[in-house]
Each structure stands twice: as C-alpha cells, then as structure tokens.
Amino acid sequence: MNLPWLDPGDAFPDAAQAWDASQPAPGLLAAGGALDVDSLHRAYSSAIFPWFSEGQPILWWSTDPRMVLFTREFRLHRSLRKTLARFVANPQCELRIDSAFDEVIQACSQAPREGQSGTWIVPQMVRAYQAFHRAGFAHSVETWIDGRLAGGLYCVCIGRAVFGESMFTRVPDASKIALAGLVAFCRHHGIEAIDCQQNTQHLASLGAREIARADFVAQVAQNARKPSPAWRFDPVYWNGLAPPKPPA
Numbered sequence: 570m571n572l573p574w575l576d577p578g579d580a581f582p583d584a585a586q587a588w589d590a591s592q593p594a595p596g597l598l599a600a601g602g603a604l605d606v607d608s609l610h611r612a613y614s615s616a617i618f619p620w621f622s623e624g625q626p627i628l629w630w631s632t633d634p635r636m637v638l639f640t641r642e643f644r645l646h647r648s649l650r651k652t653l654a655r656f657v658a659n660p661q662c663e664l665r666i667d668s669a670f671d672e673v674i675q676a677c678s679q680a681p682r683e684g685q686s687g688t689w690i691v692p693q694m695v696r697a698y699q700a701f702h703r704a705g706f707a708h709s710v711e712t713w714i715d716g717r718l719a720g721g722l723y724c725v726c727i728g729r730a731v732f733g734e735s736m737f738t739r740v741p742d743a744s745k746i747a748l749a750g751l752v753a754f755c756r757h758h759g760i761e762a763i764d765c766q767q768n769t770q771h772l773a774s775l776g777a778r779e780i781a782r783a784d785f786v787a788q789v790a791q792n793a794r795k796p797s798p799a800w801r802f803d804p805v806y807w808n809g810l811a812p813p814k815p816p817a
Contacts, residue, residue, distance in 0.1 A: 575602035575629075584616050584631035584786050596632035603627070604697035606704045613706075613727050614793045616786045618766060623691045633782035636765040636772060638733070643752045644776040645810060652742045653749055656712075657807050664750040665711045666802045670702045673709040673721045677735035690735060698723065698734075707734075708800050710751045712743040719743035724751065724763070726800070730792040731755060732764040748775065749810060750802060756809040758798040762788060 573582050579602060587598040598617060602608055604627060612618060612629060621628040645653070656662045678690035701707040702723075711721040720743025722736035733751070738744035755763060764785070765777045 572597065573599040575599050577603035577605070577608070581612060581615055581617055581629065584782060587631045587633065587782075589633070596630045597628060598631050599629045600626045602629065604693060606700055606706070609697065609701050609725075610704075610706060610727065613725050613730070613732055614789065616782070616789045618732065619694070619697075620689055620766075621691070622689060627693075630766075631782060631786075632767055634768075634779035635782050635785040636768045636777050637780050637785060638752075638763045638765055638772065638775065638777040640752050640755045640761055640763065642776040642778070643749070643810075644774065645749065646774075649742060649745055649749070653746060653807075653810070656714075656746055657804070661715050663713045664746070664802050664804075665713055666754070666800050667702075667708050669711055669718055669721075670707070670709040670723065671699060672718055673711060673723050673737070674698055674702075674735075676718075676721070676737040676739075677723060679737070701725070705797075710747045710754070710802075712740075712746045712750075714740060714743070721747045722751065726797055727789075728793040728797055729758070729760050729795040730764075730789045731760055731762070733766075745775075750806070753806040753809045754798075754802060757803075757806045760792075760798070762792075764789075 582599055587596050588594055604619060617629050617631045619627055620630050674695055678695055698707045706727060707723060707725050709721055709723045712719045719740040720738035722744060723734050725732040736744040765772045768779055
C-alpha cells in the first residue's frame with residue numbers, strides 16, 4: 570500500500586485512511602509536509618500526530634485504537650496519593666505551568682519512551698514544539714521541589730482537546746505528580762479526556778484505556794471548537810483530586 574507524500578501546506582488525508590493492522594506500521598497515515606505551527610494545528614485538530622526518528626522523513630500517524638485517559642478515570646494509587654499529599658502540604662513544592670517549557674522538552678528528548686531504546690523527540694521536533702508553545706498551543710506542566718525542576722510533561726491543547734506528548738522525571742514520582750496536576754487542571758476546566766496516543770502498561774496502570782479511532786476523532790472535532798482554558802495552575806485545583814491530609 571502506497572503511503573501518501575505531503576508537500577508543505579498540503580491537506581492531511583482523512584485519519585481513517587491510516588494503515589491498518591495488516592500493514593507494516595499500523596496507524597501510519599502520511600509522510601513529508603512540514604512541522605510549522607499551521608501544520609501541527611491542522612494535524613492535532615484532525616487527531617493526527619507526528620512521530621519519527623533521526624534520519625527519517627516526517628511521519629504522521631493516527632492510531633486505531635487510540636489510548637485515552639478520561640480524567641474521571643485517573644487512578645490515584647495509594648502510594649501516589651500519599652506522595653501527592655506530602656507534595657501539596659510542603660511549601661517548598663510547587664506545580665507550575667509554562668514556566669520552563671524549553672527545559673521540559675529538552676529533558677523529555679533525553680528520556681526514551683517505554684519499551685524503546687532511543688528517543689523520538691529529535692532536534693527538529695524540539696524546535697517545532699517550541700514554536701508551537703510560543704503560538705500558545707503547547708504547554709508544560711512542571712513539578713518543582715526546593716526551587717528545582719524535578720520532573721514534568723508537555724502537552725498540546727487545541728480548544729479543549731488535550732494531547733499528552735512526553736514526560737520525564739529526575740526525582741521519583743515527579744512526573745506522576747505533574748500528570749496528576751494536569752488531570753486536576755483538566756477536571757477544573759471541564760476537560761474530560763487526555764490523549765495518550767499509544768498503549769503502554771504504565772498508562773494503563775493510571776487508568777488510560779483504548780477507544781476506537783472514529784470515536785476519538787469525533788471527540789477531538791467537538792472539543793477543538795471550544796475556547797481554550799487559561800493555562801495557569803491554582804493550588805485549589807488539587808481539591809478536584811481530593812488528596813488526603815499528609816500522613817503523621
């Protein structure tokens with residue numbers, strides 16, 4: 570099956586045209602094009618995302634099924650609940666949004682994905698998402714401890730459609746705290762789902778599950794038309810997760 574080749578500015582094929590399980594790379598939709606702000610915006614608005622390695626052309630994907638974390642299904646396991654309670658109660662700990670996007674994406678680019686030996690966040694991707702951040706569509710959620718960036722994640726937001734991209738940690742559970750913060754932020758703003766793209770054991774343990782691509786595309790189309798929330802974090806958002814009092 571031939572793979573469509575895109576020139577910069579070309580329209581993306583319909584997500585339903587992505588390769589199926591009988592093809593060598595299920596979910597692969599097209600190659601080529603560009604990683605400029607307009608292309609990324611059109612891609613995410615159509616449930617399409619870029620993913621490629623050094624030396625490859627830009628590859629565009631729309632997987633089926635799609636891994637999604639519904640924010641009301643987020644599993645705050647007992648150990649993380651205790652860690653989060655201590656974090657929230659400690660005045661030297663803080664969750665921030667967009668205060669160190671460049672540092673977050675650089676740290677993520679050095680951390681391989683689960684089950685992979687290398688990173689997919691090549692320098693071209695870093696530059697593209699930095700521009701996407703400056704345009705207001707990519708955001709970092711950051712765990713700060715004692716004035717230092719301990720972990721975090723970055724994501725994309727089109728309207729009220731949120732797409733998780735990558736996370737990193739320098740301190741145990743720091744990336745999980747950032748994810749919990751993103752979930753709390755989304756719950757506060759009525760955002761029901763966070764795209765996780767592909768199934769991993771780690772994401773499944775936190776409550777993410779697979780849904781049909783057609784359902785995901787419909788959700789994105791609806792949510793992308795809604796106004797985006799203000800990307801800032803207020804500690805009151807933690808109440809949406811109901812963290813317990815810190816252990817004595």
